[in-house]
Amino acid sequence: MERVKKIFSLIHLSAWVLFTLLVGLQLRSDTDAHWRSTTAGFIATCLYxxxxxxxxxxxxxxxxxxxxxxxxxxxxALSGPSPFLLFHHKPFDFGYYSMHVITTVPIFLFLSWLARVTETLVLNTIRKEQLEKQAAETELNYLKSQINPHFLFNTLNNIHTLVYKQAPTAPDAVMHLASLMRYMIYEANAAMVPLAREMDYLRDYVSLQQLRYKNSAVVDLQIAGETASYHIAPLLFIHLLENAYKHSPARLEPGDLRVRVELADGMLTFSVQNPIARKPTNLLEEPGGIGLPNVRKRLALLYCDQHTLTIENTGEIFTVLLTIHGLHVPAHERQAHLLHH
Structure with missing residues (x-):
């Protein structure tokens, strides 16, 4: 905001310098013996x-x-011509210059109003954009902060069950949780993270959840494409995967949960498919009012007009398909674009 005000000050200064030069040159060309004092009086009146x-x-x-x-x-309006009269050497006879100044007063009253309205409009527009950016940042931080306690709540319940049953996999579960929390605390605070790191986070999460099952891997996770050169908003896919676990039957066979990540030409496709438990549940709600609604809000803020989220429920299979395009944009440009919108 201060930078914009300085720009307006420079515009004012430049305009007055140019206007003074033009008036001085014009009066000098009119062979006025007192063109300097006349110019000074006229400019003083305009400034006043x-x-x-x-x-x-x-x-x-x-x-x-x-x-x-x-x-x-x-x-x-009445006192407007007074600065001109102080500089003017001729008697006040309402001559050419006096009348010229009197007619100039309403012109500069209008120009002053126009300048004030223009500056106010520009500053209010910038202030509104800053408030919108701040509101978007605040909401994004709020939505992201909801992920940690929700995820921790679910995971600690799982570890509690393992400890209660004195399962030998309990120490491994604690180590997996420590790895996940390290990512969430120290790396996921950035606006964008490497997509490869986010995929490692999902793999760690799947490994932790697998400790609940005696069968072979219940999740069939496949990643196609080069993830190293892309960036993504952190913790964007975890709720989709959590929902797949939550709304699946208690007993899962190997490969019942299918997770696909495909990258091609700057477009990411993320899909999660799971069987539906017989007991009816609300697939769009999570404890505390988060889950898929959280994902929808973050996508709307982060990838407005650059994503599609499709949910399909056949009664037996529940599928979530998310596509995001434009991931070839560098991370710093992506962040600037998102805050602007």
């Missing part, structure tokens, strides 16, 4: 009228002080 009106608009416009504004405006 312009910035006094500018001040009145700043102090009284839009503040239920209309009466005070109009009284001061009338006084300004």
């Amino acid at each position: 009228v312009f910035y006094m009106h500018f001040y009145l608009l700043t102090q009284y416009a839009g503040k239920s002080k209309g009466r005070e504004y109009w009284l001061r405006l009338a006084g300004l």
Whole structure:
């Protein structure tokens, strides 16, 4: 905001310098013996009228002080030519220059109003954009902060079950959880993270959840494409995978949960497919009001008009398909674009 105000100040200064030069050259070409004092008086009048009106608009416009504004405006209009008369050497006879200044007063009153309205409009627009960016950042931080306690709650329940049963895999579960929390605390705070690191996070999560099952891997996770050169918003896919576990039957066969990640030409396709438990559940809700609604909000903020989220329920199979395009954009440009929108 301060930078914009400095730009306006430079515009004012440049405009007045140019205007002064033009007036001086014009009066000098008219062979006026007192062209210097005439120029000084004329410019002084213009400055006086312009910035006094500018001040009145700043102090009284839009503040239920209309009466005070109009009284001061009338006084300004009457006193407008006075700076010119102080510099002018000729008697006050309403001659050419005097009349010229008198007619100039309303012109610079209008120009002052136009400048004040323009600056106010620009500053308000910038201020509105800054507030929208701040609101978006605040909401993104809030949505991201919901992930940690929700995920920790579910995972600690799983570890509690393993410890209660004195399962030998309990220490491994703690180590997996430590690895996941390290990523969530130290790496996922960035606006964008390497896609390869996010995929490692999902693999760790799958390994931790696998400790609940005696069968072979219940998740068939396949990644196709080069993940090293892409960046993604952190913790974006975890709820989709959590929902697949939550709404599947208690007993899962190997490969019942299918997770596919495909990358091609800057487009990412993420799909999760799981069998539906016989007991009816609300697939769009999570404890505390998060889950898929959380994902929808983050996608709307982060990838507005650059993603599609499709949910299909056949009664037996539940499928979530997410596509995001434009991932070839460098991470720093992506962040600037998202905050601007």
